[in-house]
Amino acid sequence: MGRRDPEPPRMFDIFDKMAAEVVERARAQSQAVALERKIRAPRNRRSNWTGDRQTLCEIGDLIQLRHRGPCDTDDGEAYLRAALPWLIAKAGGPLAEDLEDRVADWCRVVVPRLGRVAIREGIAEARERDGRQRLWWSAQALGDLLRLTVDERERARITRMRPAGMTPRKFAAYQRAREAEKAKARRIAKGATPREQSKAALEPWVALGMSRATYFRKQQAGTLPAQIRDRETVSSAADAKHLKPVTGRSHVAEQIVPGPARSARPSPSVGAVGHAPRGKPRAAPPGRAVALPLPEGGVSEHPDMLGGGEWRHFNDVLTDYAGGVLPDDLVRAVRDAQRVRQMTQEAVARQIGISRPQLANALQGRFGLSRSAAANLMTWLAA
Structure with missing residues (x-):
């Protein structure tokens, strides 16, 4: 009698084995991710502050804000209903033996008007909600239960409750407005001008x-x-x-240096010696130059440290210059007037009505000035 081959595995057994392997692999991966998170963010074991304590603290802050102390009105039942889920979590669950005593201790401090009967009714209601998996309040439901307003939320610095009657879209807009106010305060603290105080406004x-x-x-x-x-x-x-x-x-x-008498504009005009580099700007009309006045009687230049030279007035070099290459005496007078007036070369060029490169080239003797620019230069020098 020959040897019989073993019976091949059934198709369902193969599928069950594959599913079990997938489940086991997913469980191992989840455990690895949880372990990695635990290693990256270790919890401070010295601190016993939790989210439950934070919620109870914010409920107490709201009561203090509204009643200036413990609640002595009929709103005590609403506060107890709001705080019961977190009181139950602190006691160890809805079936804890000392749950009623713990809740009574909390009510004695926060809502002293509530008696044992109201406390037992509140615990019974919480246990009934826990049986329907509805024990915990959401942030919006907690705000609706306590009728929390936006002003109360901001004054008490509440973060775990949303204002009453606020939809998710409205709450998102409210958060954006709050972040915008914080960013504006940071900009003002750094010295920025508020938008409502800007010149555009x-x-x-x-x-x-x-x-x-x-x-x-x-x-x-x-x-x-x-x-x-x-x-x-x-x-x-x-x-x-x-x-x-x-x-x-x-x-x-x-800003002791006044601005330009006229903005320079590109123009195809040609100077006395030729084209200026990068396009010659149009000079201001004659007599339009504005300059700070020099002291009366001109400004004298002190002789050098070796005793050479003589006292010289700027008014002595004013000639009949009408355009073209600047004479050496006139170049020296322009530089001395610029130094005495504490002006930059850019400011001098703007007052004359030409560009700074054109003035620099004219002072270096590379190019000349047109008649209008020369008239403005003489007006500025004699101001």
Whole structure:
């Protein structure tokens, strides 16, 4: 009699084995993830503060805010219903032997008007909800039960309850508004200007009777009434801070250099010697240059340390220059006036109505100036 082959496994047994392997692999993976989380964020074992304690503390803060102490009104039952799930969790469960005594101790401090009968009724209701898996209150249900308002939530700094009657969409908008307020407070603390105090919101050009573009153009040029008044009223002696470079955040009174008489614009015009590099800007009309006045009688230059040289006035080098390459004496006079007035080369070029590269090339003798630019230069030098 021959040997019989073993009976092949049934198809259902193969499927059951595969399912068991999948379940075992998923369980092992879940245990590994839980262990990794536990290692990464170890719990502070010295602290016994939990979420249950936080919720009970916030309920107590709300009672203190509303009643200035323990609750002495008929709202005690609502507070007890709200706190019972967390009191039961602290006692060890709804079937704990000393549950009633623990709840009575809490009520004696927070809601002293409640008696043993009301406490037993509340515990019975909580056990009935626990049997239906409805013991715990959600954040929204807890806020609706206690009729929590937005003002009370912010004043008591409550985080585990939502305001009453607030949908998830409204609560998300409320959170966004709160974050925006916090970000605004941080920006103001760092020195930023609030948006409601910005010039776009205040529109100061309306009170001055000018357009928005004219206002900012005059502000850049330093010809606004407030800027002119600040320059006229500052009578203190020169300080070292006036020698610092002017920035956009400095005070108006510190900006001792007025702005351009006219913004430079690209123009195909040609100077006396030829084209200026990078396109020659159109110069301001003659007589439009605005400059700070020099002291009366001119400004003298002190002789060098070796005793050479003579006292020289800037007014002595004013010639009949009408355009073209600048003479050496005129170049020296321009540089000395710039130094005495404590101006940058960019500020001098703006007041004359030309670009800074064009002024630099003219002072170096590479290119000349047109008639209008020359007239403005002489007006600025003689101011």
